[in-house]
Amino acid sequence: MTDSLAPDLVPATRNALSLLLLSMADDEFVIGFSDSEWTGIAPMLEEDVAMSSIAQDELGHAQALYRLLAEVVDDGRDADAIAYDRPVEGYYHARLLDHPRGDWADTIARRYLYDTADGIRLDALAESSFAPLRELVAKIRREERYHLMHVSAWLERLASARGEPRERLLLALDRLAPDAGTVLSPLPNDLSLVMAGIIDSSFDELDARWRVEVGRVFERLGLSMVLPVADPLTARTNHSDAFRWLHGEFTAVRREQPGATW
């Protein structure tokens, strides 16, 4: 393939599209790897299988998004090179996902805050003018539906249980709340994506939609949470030590055997 995808886009819009794809791919990649840390130690066997399978789904979504990104950027890097060959500072996931896996309540709270935001982002891409993304999003949404059902079931149970489960959930939400708004924090030049019909609304509007949705559920469950609006300049930078460690883990094989395939 010699022509890159989306040749009609002006460079500024193409850059914005690349950042959108990179942010989505890195989000899925990081939460996928982070949640896969539960494999073998989840609270019960059935949940172990469920969480591992969901983590695997996210890595699949990341792979598809990195592939699409590689075609749009067209700079000679393939999906694996983009996924594994960047330094910590080069990753563009939301800071919400910088928090460590923590205990089960941390994982459920993080996943709930992320999956609701991601769902709203995917909804806004369902009618995208960029056909390859629209087609991919149609597939991803069908899997994310189940992820949201699964995490909502857990959120309800932790929130409704008396004693330790609810206490742990409240502590987790306290830890995560300051960074919850980073997923839908505006990307640079996101309005050019709206103008080009790639996404149906600005990130400011998506963030507002997300707050309504999450606010309704939190109110029903008696979780009074303040979710501050994130600063777009730092929403996807200055990654944490927990991410530094995770990065060391998920790049280990690649660093040991550069270019290895299996």
Add this chain to the structure above:
Amino acid sequence: MTAEPQLEEWEVFRQEKEGDAMKHGGSVMAPDAELAVHYARELFGRRQESIRLWVVRRADIHDLSDPDLLQPPLDRSFKKPGGYVMRDKLAAAREQSGASKPKGNAG
């Protein structure tokens, strides 16, 4: 402290393709029906091997395994249709109606 969640067994039945009978796939442990369905999906459906699942609380299944009722000791072969030879009658009926013998496994 919180009481441990009460887990119980749920039996999972699966259908592989439209028209197939539901077959027992196995069981999962879960505290309630909603999570039981999620876990059934993970264990018996995540590789696209099923088009439908039924999840039943094991306690809701009425078990019958009494040998006096199911395997009575006296000869009951007269209750089976094996004693009747149909082949000649069928052949005669086919000849009469002009129909040919069905191919393959049918019949």
